[in-house]
Amino acid sequence: MTQAIAIVGPTAVGKSDVADRLAERLGTSVISADAMQIYRHMDIGTGKMRPEECHAPLLLIDMVDPDISYSAALYQRDARAAIGALCHEGKVPVICGGTGLYVRAALDDMTFPRGEVGDDRRARYTEYLEQHGADGLYALLSERDPESAACIHPHNVKRVIRALEMCDEGVSYARQQERFSHVPAWIETSYFGLTRDRANLYRRIERRVDGMMQAGLLDEVKRLKEAGYADAITSRQAIGYKELFDYLDGSCTLEEAVELIKMRSRRYAKRQLSWFRRDMRIAWLDMDELDVDGAVDAILSSVGDR
Numbered sequence: 001m002t003q004a005i006a007i008v009g010p011t012a013v014g015k016s017d018v019a020d021r022l023a024e025r026l027g028t029s030v031i032s033a034d035a036m037q038i039y040r041h042m043d044i045g046t047g048k049m050r051p052e053e054c055h056a057p058l059l060l061i062d063m064v065d066p067d068i069s070y071s072a073a074l075y076q077r078d079a080r081a082a083i084g085a086l087c088h089e090g091k092v093p094v095i096c097g098g099t100g101l102y103v104r105a106a107l108d109d110m111t112f113p114r115g116e117v118g119d120d121r122r123a124r125y126t127e128y129l130e131q132h133g134a135d136g137l138y139a140l141l142s143e144r145d146p147e148s149a150a151c152i153h154p155h156n157v158k159r160v161i162r163a164l165e166m167c168d169e170g171v172s173y174a175r176q177q178e179r180f181s182h183v184p185a186w187i188e189t190s191y192f193g194l195t196r197d198r199a200n201l202y203r204r205i206e207r208r209v210d211g212m213m214q215a216g217l218l219d220e221v222k223r224l225k226e227a228g229y230a231d232a233i234t235s236r237q238a239i240g241y242k243e244l245f246d247y248l249d250g251s252c253t254l255e256e257a258v259e260l261i262k263m264r265s266r267r268y269a270k271r272q273l274s275w276f277r278r279d280m281r282i283a284w285l286d287m288d289e290l291d292v293d294g295a296v297d298a299i300l301s302s303v304g305d306r
Contacts, residue, residue, distance in 0.1 A: 003187050004083065005303060006033075007096040008103055008276050009194035010269035012205045014287050016049050018194060018295045019096035023056035025296060026092050030058050031082050033097025033106060036238050037061045038070050041224060044217045045240035047208070056094075066224065067232040069122050071162065072105045072112060079106035083187065095189075100275040109186045121168055125161045126233065140164065148173035157233055190303045193282040194295070195273070200288055205265045209240070213258060218244055239264045 007019040016030075023030045032038075036046040040062045043050075048061055059082050064070050079095070083106065086093045095106055104110060129137045138154040141164055148163045151174050163173035196204070221244040224235055230248075235241045240261050247257040276282055283302060285295050 003087065004093045004095060004107065004189040005299065006103055006107060006189050006191045007094065007194065007299075008033075008100070008191065008282065009098060010201060010272040010276075011047070011098055011265060012208045012269065013194045013196055013201060014292065014295075015096050015098065015194055016047070017292045018299075019094050020049065020053075020055050020058070021292050022296045022299055023094045025300065026094070028056065028086060028091040028094055029082075030054075030056055031079055031086075031093055031095045031106070032058060032060045033075075033079070033095050033099055033102040034061075035070075035075075035099040035102055036234075037097075038063045038075070039066045039234055040064065041227065041229070042066060042220070042235065042238065042241065044212050044215050044220050045238065047212075066229040066234045069126075070234075072101050075102050076105040076110065076112070080186075087187075098272050100272065104183070107186055107189045108183045110183050121165050122161065125164055129157055129161070129233075134160075137161070137164075141167070145172060145174075147175075150174070156237070158237060189281075190299075191279065191282040192299050192302075193276050193284045194287050195284050196286070196288050201269060202266050205269060206262050209258065209262050209265060212240065218247075218254075221245060221248065239268060 005022065007015050007022070009015050019030045034046065036042060037048050038060065039046070049058060060075070060078055063078065079102070083093045083095075095103060097103060105112075125137065128140065132140075134155050134157050137157060137160050138149065138152075141152070141160050142149040145163060145167045148167070149160075152159045152163060154160070159173075166173050166176070195201075217240060221241055224230060224241070225245065225248060229235050230245055236245065243252075243257040243260045243264070246252050247254050252260070285298055287295065290298065
């Protein structure tokens with residue numbers, strides 16, 4: 001059998017349920033590869049499975065508070081420690097998530113500049129952001145590394161800061177992105193992508209957002225604000241949180257905030273699909289035709305033949 005299994009795909013497609021049941025069948029654990037589930041206190045909006053919902057252990061969630069910097073390099077360190085521990089026990093790690101960079105950081109032989117781990121520069125650039133805003137931070141990157149700036153949305157401040165740190169190391173963010181397609185595997189992995197008809201996926205996203213609101217997402221955001229996390233880069237950038245912070249600040253109505261969450265979640269799903277579709281290692285499963293057990297059976301049948 002393969003050494004590791006990765007379950008990937010867009011938000012709301014059903015990855016968590018499939019990975020959980022697969023890990024249960026294999027007697028192993030799920031390693032989350034979600035850049036937002038890393039953070040504590042951000043549960044409903046990130047779609048974390050509750051402990052009582054899990055049939056198998058779920059690792060690499062609730063690692064740090066929302067105001068703590070965390071990166072793909074740190075995720076690589078933590079994910080590989082978890083993968084190594086499971087392999088040492090003779091178990092097959094199941095990596096599950098929609099953050100493509102985290103999946104590749106864990107499973108491919110990628111290297112990151114020292115700045116990715118976080119040092120004094122992270123604090124300096126964060127201070128610069130507070131003083132000059134996202135546009136000022138982006139202007140700094142555009143001046144220092146226009147090629148990399150062209151690859152990044154001006155308001156994706158975490159990525160802008162990362163590109164500035166890389167620039168300090170003499171490394172081009174843009175050039176590193178180009179090399180991603182040529183990175184060899186770190187561990188032998190069988191990749192499975194879950195997909196659905198686009199219209200069905202978007203309906204699931206909208207129902208999921210409605211369900212999050214009913215489950216208390218607004219109260220979760222209020223608690224984050226009361227705890228002093230409203231201005232943390234993470235919570236201000238995360239879909240589902242930034243919109244509700246804006247509502248609490250009086251910038252929009254609750255109805256407008258919810259519609260923005262749905263719209264941005266749909267756009268995010270489209271970007272996720274574009275990212276994963278480029279990876280020819282991924283075998284795709286149509287979740288409009290399979291239920292959870294059917295998908296698990298298909299995966300086990302496939303990896304059993306390898």
